[in-house]
Amino acid sequence: AQSVTQLDSQVPVFEEAPVELRCNYSSSVSVYLFWYVQYPNQGLQLLLKYLSGSTLVKGINGFEAEFNKSQTSFHLRKPSVHISDTAEYFCAVTNRDNNNDMRFGAGTRLTVKP
Amino acid sequence: GAGVSQSPRYKVAKRGQDVALRCDPISGHVSLFWYQQALGQGPEFLTYFQNEAQLDKSGLPSDRFFAERPEGSVSTLKIQRTQQEDSAVYLCASSLALRGASGNTIYFGEGSWLTVV
Numbered sequence: 271a272q273s274v275t276q277l278d279s280q281v282p283v284f285e286e287a288p289v290e291l292r293c294n295y296s297s298s299v300s301v302y303l304f305w306y307v308q309y310p311n312q313g314l315q316l317l318l319k320y321l322s323g324s325t326l327v328k329g330i331n332g333f334e335a336e337f338n339k340s341q342t343s344f345h346l347r348k349p350s351v352h353i354s355d356t357a358e359y360f361c362a363v364t365n366r367d368n369n370n371d372m373r374f375g376a377g378t379r380l381t382v383k384p
Numbered sequence: 385g386a387g388v389s390q391s392p393r394y395k396v397a398k399r400g401q402d403v404a405l406r407c408d409p410i411s412g413h414v415s416l417f418w419y420q421q422a423l424g425q426g427p428e429f430l431t432y433f434q435n436e437a438q439l440d441k442s443g444l445p446s447d448r449f450f451a452e453r454p455e456g457s458v459s460t461l462k463i464q465r466t467q468q469e470d471s472a473v474y475l476c477a478s479s480l481a482l483r484g485a486s487g488n489t490i491y492f493g494e495g496s497w498l499t500v501v
Contacts (some may be wrong), residue, residue: 274426306492313388313475313492314427360426371440372417372490374426 272297272363276375284383285353291378293348293361303344304362304372304381305335320344331355356382386410388493390476396499397466405461405496409478417490418461419475427475433459465498467493473497 276290295301306314311343318329325337335346344361361375389408397403409416413432419427420443430449432440435456444451448466453459463470473495480489 276426311494313494314477315492316489319489362426371429371432373429374419376424376426 272301272365272373274361274363274373274375276285276359276361276378278378279376280372280379280381282381282383283351283362283370286350288349289312289355289380291353291359291361293344293375295342295344295361297342297363297365300366302364302366303335303337304364305329305333305344305346306360306362306374308358308360308377309329309349310357317346317359351380351382353382353384355380387480388476388478388491389400390493390496392496393494394399394497394499396501401500402464403466403498404454405463405474405498406475407459407461407476407478409459409476410491411457413480413491414451414460415479415481417477417479418459419477420445421473421475421495423472425448425490426462426479430461430474438484441492447456463498468496470497471498488495 273296275294278360283289304319305317307317308314317333318327320327320337333348358377360377362372364372391406418430421427429443431451433453448464450462475495477490477492
């Protein structure tokens with residue numbers, strides 16, 4: 271089965287600085303990849319997803335991610351963060367043959383400081 | 385409604401009590417998922433419905449956990465004889481597409497926060 275590793279449990283960063291949240295996946299088959307954001311006491315909101323085609327995917331709120339098949343990575347980036355980006359970010363993977371079985375990483379807590 | 389709705393949002397149960405958590409998916413969504421999210425962890429898959437059929441329940445942690453979706457819309461997750469390790473957020477999600485469909489976007493509810501004391 272597929273799995274996801276988020277390498278950083280917490281990432282503190284100052285406002286307007288760039289940020290990268292790291293995600294590596296493991297799967298023996300082709301995958302779809304996702305990033306979700308979870309604000310306090312709320313559900314998960316889809317930021318972006320990679321299905322096929324261009325390896326650079328742009329999402330909402332100025333976030334983007336790059337799929338790297340050789341490194342089995344799908345890192346999330348934003349060139350300039352805001353205080354409002356403070357949240358928990360989850361990387362997730364499904365295999366293309368079984369879209370139901372979405373596996374999540376443990377999450378990365380992004381804290382943006384003024 | 386506009387999104388996935390879950391109730392209750394917060395539930396405190398005494399150990400040994402039965403609980404029922406409700407999920408109203410987005411209207412017309414065929415697929416429905418339940419996830420369990422322990423504190424500080426990512427969501428873990430519990431079970432999947434396609435309309436009223438429960439096609440995958442491989443993630444249910446024990447036979448105390450039971451889910452149903454009798455009319456292919458609202459779903460209920462029931463936990464019998466709750467234990468402290470059941471304390472978690474239970475997330476419901478739905479999607480328009482069928483199993484295996486390409487580009488399937490899954491929409492999550494805000495979760496039901498269960499605390500077993």
